[in-house]
Amino acid sequence: MNASAHVITADLLRDLARDLLTAARVPSGAAEVVAGSLVEADLAGHGSHGVRRIVPYLGQIDAGVIRPGAVPEVVSRRGATAVVSGRRGFGQPAARLAAAEAAALAAAHGVGVVAIRECNHVGRLGEYAEALARQGLIAQIVGNADPTVAPYGGHRRMLGTNPMAWAVPRAGGAAVVMDWATAAMAEGKLGLLRAAGSPAPEGVVVDPEGRPSTDPADFYRGGALLPFGGHKGYGLSVLIELVGGLLTGTGTACSPEYDGTFGTVVTAVDVTAFVPLDDYVAQVESFCEALRASGPGVVVPGEPEAGTRAERLKEGIPVPAPVWAELTGLASRLGVPWPDMPPGG
Ligand SMILES: NC(=O)c1ccc[n+]([C@@H]2O[C@H](COP(=O)([O-])OP(=O)(O)OC[C@H]3O[C@@H](n4cnc5c(N)ncnc54)[C@H](O)[C@@H]3O)[C@@H](O)[C@H]2O)c1
Structure with missing residues (x-):
């Protein structure tokens, strides 16, 4: 029982999310994909990238930033590489197309690298990386984003939150999934803290004058997020700007050329180009088991999301009350029937 959240099944939430999008004149194919991705993020426990994004x-x-009717396409191929244009439509269909293209290239060449240009927000990178790992591939995805993060040692917004995801196949269709922002906190999570009136942890935000702050509002009035892990997270973020931002033609986040989109690069590696897949997966599994056996608090990256997903498929997804209220208001404006569901269900 969660008194401050409305608990709803994944299927119903997906249908409602799709109905809201189609009522806002998003074509049904894109609405289906976007609703599916958002609910997958909620199932994984990352509400920052869930239905609150609608x-x-x-x-x-x-505002003309997302062109809902645009259809992504592969615009060029060379050897094991390809370029996808998201055509400034929703990012989720573009990321799915790029992942499928990377898998096809990896099947042909052992590796596939796909840059997505004109790509809007793709949501949770781990979704696409995990889908590739389930096909026996090692996946890496990086993406730059609009400038919100200060460089290590500075306080001006120069870098995106610049997420990166890696995924590796495990036994039984599971995956090791490492997927996070290189900012100390994803902006969406800071937004959730602000909505809840909660402070941010130390080391996440500086105010507009560059002073350390725990007030999420300081970020929204012109401060900046910080990279995670000091110079190490900063260095990763720099690389994501230079790979994600520049190979896609998006530009680095702070440059005058930056086009406001999310320069995303998807890489897929066919394990069988190096070692037999069964041997590889068996060794991944025994490594994961050794890690877990090394201490009662140890989990393997990807397990927290898999556990939350299993639980939420059974018990329902808790949608925080402020998000529910916002979606209820939207439904009433768009004339979408909305369930009368009290919090704490
Ligand atoms: N599209 C974008 O522009 C954008 C920008 C930023 C973030 N994001 C997405 O936001 C999501 C959340 O990012 P985040 O920075 O809040 O992630 P996070 O800090 O919650 O880290 C999640 C990762 O850490 C692993 N993890 C968590 N606890 C662990 C533990 N105890 N032991 C081992 N591994 C553990 C998880 O399995 C997962 O791989 C990600 O899916 C990311 O792709 C997207």
């Missing part, structure tokens, strides 16, 4: 996405459609 309202800002619709705002981006109104």
